[in-house]
Amino acid sequence: MASIRDHLFDSSFLDQSIAYLAEAHKLAITVLDSDGATVASRRSEGSDTPTSRAYPFSFSSDIGSMVCGAPNPEQLEQAEPHIRYCLSALNSQLMRETELQETTEEMLQLASQMNFLFKVAKQIIGIDDLQKCYQIILEEIAKATKADQGFIQTKGRWDEEICVTHRMSEAEVAASRESSNLQRSAGVSTIICAREDGASLLYSPIKEKDGLSGQMLFIRALGHRAFSASEKQLVAIIENIISPTFETLRLYDSLQDLYLNTVKALAAAIDAKDQYTHGHSFRVAKYAMAIGGELGIDSQQLNDLEIAGYMHDLGKIGISELILGKPGKLTSEEFCLIQQHPVFTDKILQPIKLPPHILEGATQHHERMDGTGYPGGLVGMDISRFGRIIAVADVFDALTSKRPYRDALPVEEALQKLCEGIDTLFDREMILAFIAALQSDRSKEVLGEINMSLRHNDLQNLNHFLVELTEFAMTSKRD
Amino acid sequence: MASIRDHLFDSSFLDQSIAYLAEAHKLAITVLDSDGATVASRRSEGSDTPTSRAYPFSFSSDIGSMVCGAPNPEQLEQAEPHIRYCLSALNSQLMRETELQETTEEMLQLASQMNFLFKVAKQIIGIDDLQKCYQIILEEIAKATKADQGFIQTKGRWDEEICVTHRMSEAEVAASRESSNLQRSAGVSTIICAREDGASLLYSPIKEKDGLSGQMLFIRALGHRAFSASEKQLVAIIENIISPTFETLRLYDSLQDLYLNTVKALAAAIDAKDQYTHGHSFRVAKYAMAIGGELGIDSQQLNDLEIAGYMHDLGKIGISELILGKPGKLTSEEFCLIQQHPVFTDKILQPIKLPPHILEGATQHHERMDGTGYPGGLVGMDISRFGRIIAVADVFDALTSKRPYRDALPVEEALQKLCEGIDTLFDREMILAFIAALQSDRSKEVLGEINMSLRHNDLQNLNHFLVELTEFAMTSKRD
Secondary structure: OOOHHHHOOOOHHHHHHHHHHHHHHOOEEEEEEOOOOEEEEEEOOOOOOOEEEEEEOOOOOOOEEEEEEEOOHHHHHHHHHHHHHHHHHHHHHHHHHHHHHHHHHHHHHHHHHHHHHHHHHHHHOOOOOHHHHHHHHHHHHHHHOOOOEEEEEEEOOOOOEEEEEEOOOHHHHHHHHOOHHHHHHOOOOOEEEEOOOOOEEEEEEEEEOOEEEEEEEEEEOOOOOOOOHHHHHHHHHHHHHHHHHHHHHHHHHHHHHHHHHHHHHHHHHHHOOOHHHOOHHHHHHHHHHHHHHHHOOOHHHHHHHHHHHHHOOHHHHHOOHHHHOOOOOOOHHHHHHHOOHHHHHHHHHHHHOOOHHHHHHHHOOOOOOOOOOOOOOOOHHHOOHHHHHHHHHHHHHHHOOOEOOEOOOOHHHHHHHHHHOEOOOEOHHHHHHHHHHHHOOOOHHHHHHHHHHOOOOOHHHHHHHHHHHHHHHHHOOOO | OOOHHHHOOOOHHHHHHHHHHHHHHOOEEEEEEOOOOEEEEEEOOOOOOOEEEEEEOOOOOOOEEEEEEEOOHHHHHHHHHHHHHHHHHHHHHHHHHHHHHHHHHHHHHHHHHHHHHHHHHHHHOOOOOHHHHHHHHHHHHHHHOOOOEEEEEEEOOOOOEEEEEEOOOHHHHHHHHOOHHHHHHOOOOOEEEEOOOOOEEEEEEEEEOOEEEEEEEEEEOOOOOOOOHHHHHHHHHHHHHHHHHHHHHHHHHHHHHHHHHHHHHHHHHHHOOOHHHOOHHHHHHHHHHHHHHHHOOOHHHHHHHHHHHHHOOHHHHHOOHHHHOOOOOOOHHHHHHHHOHHHHHHHHHHHHOOOHHHHHHHHOOOOOOOOOOOOOOOOHHHOOHHHHHHHHHHHHHHHOOOEOOEOOOOHHHHHHHHHHOEOOOEOHHHHHHHHHHHHOOOOHHHHHHHHHHOOOOOHHHHHHHHHHHHHHHHHOOOO
16 A cells, blocks of 8 residues: 655655644644554644644555644635645655655666676686586576576577576476466567466576577466566566577587597597407596596586597507507517507697696506606606596506407406506506496496496496405505 | 756746745745856736845755845745745755756666667677677777777687777787876776876776686777766676676687697698698698688688598598508509598598588598599589588699609699699689689788798799689680
């Protein structure tokens, strides 16, 4: 219910006005709000005021009135022009106060939208993971609009659908998208509508250069108030301003994928030259990622580790297939040449300005903890983290693959051999992480396909074996 | 000079007030502004008003006064409380109007900043060229701040400096950056300062995740007014909101570069396996780009063409070095196998989801206009544009390179041979573009190094020859 109380920032002029009427015109003044409650009153001392009249404030709705009392009708009649002037001064003041209040609100709203944009912009600076970026934007909008649920659905790298959610299950997302009320109203602009069950929906399409690339939907649960116009405006603004970032991130993400796949394809082509190394780089990359995942490194680093894994044998381009594929024993010159492959890898990759950890990962996989490796003879922690990871992955794949002179070893035997090299050849941390990865559900996805092809007696036994091996790897003598 | 005129949106309450004083209190009222000019006046009819007094409006500065006249001092004295009340009503009104005006201005300014952000965001959607993006932002800010000159200097792909300018020479940019006034004031926030010569400078650092990545500077020429606080705010806002896009674009750009360089490095490694093809892919990519540049294709497409050039012989990974490097004549089986290299290229690249024009460029360079090429036997325009370009580049490099069975041909002879294949083997458009590229200054940069190593009699003669050859290529019989 509107009241004069809501329209006065500052009651000092009201006080001044009724004081004037009381003193200069000997009236008793009471200002009432629309409910009849007294807002202010004033009377000159000792006067009796049996006659009174109410003067309502002029406003779009009833906000209250000023009641003027006088000793007799004549005196009230006489004071009428002064009361009228006072009333118009108060009305004029009220109108300005209301306008000021509205404009201030509008301004504060704009300022808060701008602040919101700042806040979001600051948070997504330097994040190159599309999904994470969408999630941040989603959470921020949900917070700002006090939405109970929400999702952003848009295109990923290769136009595949990406969907990030805020307190919503996949089924709920699907059900909300299919809401026929929404279907009817959704177009190219931000809208508010009600779901069939009455929940308030705030919908915005996501635009890109060539049309729409997705949508955002926010839901306020049944029983809560509907979304407001200012919440709608906030979403429309963020969509407009953030769109270029969305689009660029998408481009970046697809290029990242293209890069990974190109390196992978080339590594596969190089591996394929030798029947014994077919698929080797792919498996090494996956094993390395399983170890990295177990160590808890972040997704960007995992991505880099994968690239390093694909690249680790690139230098073999520089070694004759006659030596690489030689069935018999190698001469010492031939073996020396093979040992040069990390040097060739380095030579090929050096001009690229790869991030150093990728380059080191790709070129240090034959270094060993005790310094007996090649080409650098690096010792212990002088070998980069990626190098120590890929060394374990590389040797495990070599052991579990068929060679001209031996069959592929079963998983258990290969792991046993790795464990024998703890601290001397391999980093204990990486071996433990690899065994943990083989046991963990998290790595099932990465190792799933590969595991299938690994020869081991049976899964139950393997798990039992892995537990024992972990015990051994953790307690084996440290040098 | 401030005046009551500037502080009243609406003079109706002023009119009402002086009418009230004139009618109810028999006064003569004149409202004067600070210069003494009459803003409004009112008197009751027929009355003489020899006694008068001025009541100034209360405001932070002199904005004028209300002069009240009465027939005698006693009457003026008697009206005093009413005049005082009227004055306070007017003062209160003036204060509200002023506040309203200020708030409205502030709001309009925020709204225009928001609109500006929208406009810029809309323009940079989908632009993946860093330099172009900066240029758009620069031009928009220069327009919005009415700057006469300006530049944005920031980091490019590999932290190298990128600088885009608005009506400024390099020397002017350098001079402005070295302004000691600016050096003294520049920090982590947007500032306005004056250059030594008095020109107004508006400076903003560009932030990224890990600190500053560049700066923007706008200059208002001598004699024009200095930049305003609202112009400064606009620049600060755009810097804050656009930063994530800057950062993402920079990431994208470096990845694009990394991609190009990785493919180039691998192509070089593959070429290097055979002494006769050393550097071949690099040169083919450059020749192809020279042709593409002459055809006027855009920078993104040129980038793709370069990648296709590097990739065109990747399939040779799949062919034994014994065949590739065989000194004598090949058997027909060996030749068949060599002809398979575009098929191998296709096999390697197929899973990558490369943009189709890159894949086609890489795999169709042995197709010929009359359908006698391989592996598809495609005819005429069924061969992709990139395929037709790379065919010319590839053959030109083969002809001008040494082979086991012949010396490298001089440029003239190689071009003559290409021209003989117009319409039958090669696309006339591409041959003409290549000859034009060899003549043009634009291609000097691309072909510079390569040109140096090409054997030709002398540059004067070559140019003369190219003119004649163009004539021939344009008029040779079409099938």
